[in-house]
Amino acid sequence: MMKIGIDMMGGDFAPIEAIKGIQQYIQEAAQAAHLVLVGDEAQVNPLLGPLSLRADQYTMVHAPQVIDMHEHPTRALKEKQQSSIAIGFHLLATGKIDAFISAGNTGAMLVGALYSIKALEGVLRPTIAAIIPKENGATGLLLDVGLNSDCKPEHLNQFAVMGSVYAQNILGIENPRVALLNIGEEEGKGNILAQATYPLLKENTHIQFVGNAEGRDLLLDKADVMVCDGFTGNIILKLSESLFEITKSKNIRHDYLDRFDFENYGGTPVLGVSKPVIIGHGISKAKAFANKIRLAEKMIAKDVMQKLAAELVA
Known part of the structure; x- marks a missing residue:
C-alpha cells in the first residue's frame, strides 16, 4: 500500500485544515492510501479524535518543531531537524513514505526536495x-x-x-x-x-x-x-x-x-526530483489538502518520476 506523508504543521491554518482535508479525502476515496501525519502530537491528536480513523489508515510521527513561513529555508532545515518538514523529508529519503506534501515554507520544501532526495539523473x-x-x-x-x-x-x-x-x-x-x-x-x-x-x-x-x-x-x-x-x-x-x-x-x-x-488543484509538484513532492499554497484549506493527497496518489500510481527519468535519459 502506498504511503503519503503530510506536513500537519505547514500553512496558515495548520493543523485544523489539514485534518479536515484528510477527513474529506478518506470519505471520498474508494481505497485510501496510508497517511503518515508528521507534526506536533499535542496539537494534532486531539483533532484526530472526532475523525474516528482506523489504526490501519494512518501513522502519527511526532515533530515538535515548526519551520515558520518567513524563516530562511536552508538555515531553518539545518537548525530545526525535528521540524515537520525536515522529518518528512527524512521519511521520504529513507523510503518510509512514497510522497510528501506540505503547505508550509515553500523555500524549505524546495531546499528539502533538492538536497534530501536529489534530482533525477540527467536533470x-x-x-x-x-x-x-x-x-x-x-x-x-x-x-x-x-x-x-x-x-x-x-x-x-x-x-x-x-x-x-x-x-x-x-x-x-x-x-x-x-x-x-x-x-x-x-x-x-x-x-x-x-x-x-x-x-x-x-x-x-x-x-x-x-x-x-x-x-x-x-x-x-x-x-x-x-x-x-x-x-x-x-x-x-x-x-x-x-x-x-x-x-x-x-x-x-x-x-x-x-x-x-x-484549491481545485491542491498544489504544485516538483518535477525532476526522484520522488513526488507536492508544495501547497500557504492559505490552503481542506479542499486543497484533499486534492494534494489525491495528486500525490496519482503521481505514485502512474509512476511519473520514473517515466520522467526514462524520457530524459532517452
Missing part, C-alpha cells in the same frame, strides 16, 4: 508547474513558475520534456502540444533566451513543438504545455491568482473563473 534543474485553465474547457500546463528565475535554453528544453510527461500522465493529454512563451509568433522573436531556446525545441524529437505562444494565447487552446523562465512564469501565476481574488471579492461568478481557484 539540469528541477522545475515547478502550474495548471492553466483554458477558455474552451481544456487544461494546460505552464512551467517554470518560480523555481528557476534565470534559465538557460537547455533548461527550458528539459522543462518541455518534463511538462509533456506530466501532461500525459496526470492531465490525460495523449500527445501534448508544446509552445515557447514569447512576445511574437514568428521564429526569431523574443529575448536572447527565447531565440536560443526555439531551435532546441524545434529539434527535440521527444516533444510535439508547435512554435511560439504569445501572452494572449495562454488561456486559449494553442498549446497544452507552455515553457518559460521562472521569473516570467511566476508573474503570470501571481497575476492569475490576483484576478481570481478580485472577481471573488466583487462577487463575479462564472464556471470558467472558478477554475482559477488553486
Whole structure:
C-alpha cells in the first residue's frame, strides 16, 4: 500500500485544515492510501479524535518543531531537524513514505526536495508547474513558475520534456502540444533566451513543438504545455491568482473563473526530483489538502518520476 506523508504543521491554518482535508479525502476515496501525519502530537491528536480513523489508515510521527513561513529555508532545515518538514523529508529519503506534501515554507520544501532526495539523473534543474485553465474547457500546463528565475535554453528544453510527461500522465493529454512563451509568433522573436531556446525545441524529437505562444494565447487552446523562465512564469501565476481574488471579492461568478481557484488543484509538484513532492499554497484549506493527497496518489500510481527519468535519459 502506498504511503503519503503530510506536513500537519505547514500553512496558515495548520493543523485544523489539514485534518479536515484528510477527513474529506478518506470519505471520498474508494481505497485510501496510508497517511503518515508528521507534526506536533499535542496539537494534532486531539483533532484526530472526532475523525474516528482506523489504526490501519494512518501513522502519527511526532515533530515538535515548526519551520515558520518567513524563516530562511536552508538555515531553518539545518537548525530545526525535528521540524515537520525536515522529518518528512527524512521519511521520504529513507523510503518510509512514497510522497510528501506540505503547505508550509515553500523555500524549505524546495531546499528539502533538492538536497534530501536529489534530482533525477540527467536533470539540469528541477522545475515547478502550474495548471492553466483554458477558455474552451481544456487544461494546460505552464512551467517554470518560480523555481528557476534565470534559465538557460537547455533548461527550458528539459522543462518541455518534463511538462509533456506530466501532461500525459496526470492531465490525460495523449500527445501534448508544446509552445515557447514569447512576445511574437514568428521564429526569431523574443529575448536572447527565447531565440536560443526555439531551435532546441524545434529539434527535440521527444516533444510535439508547435512554435511560439504569445501572452494572449495562454488561456486559449494553442498549446497544452507552455515553457518559460521562472521569473516570467511566476508573474503570470501571481497575476492569475490576483484576478481570481478580485472577481471573488466583487462577487463575479462564472464556471470558467472558478477554475482559477488553486484549491481545485491542491498544489504544485516538483518535477525532476526522484520522488513526488507536492508544495501547497500557504492559505490552503481542506479542499486543497484533499486534492494534494489525491495528486500525490496519482503521481505514485502512474509512476511519473520514473517515466520522467526514462524520457530524459532517452
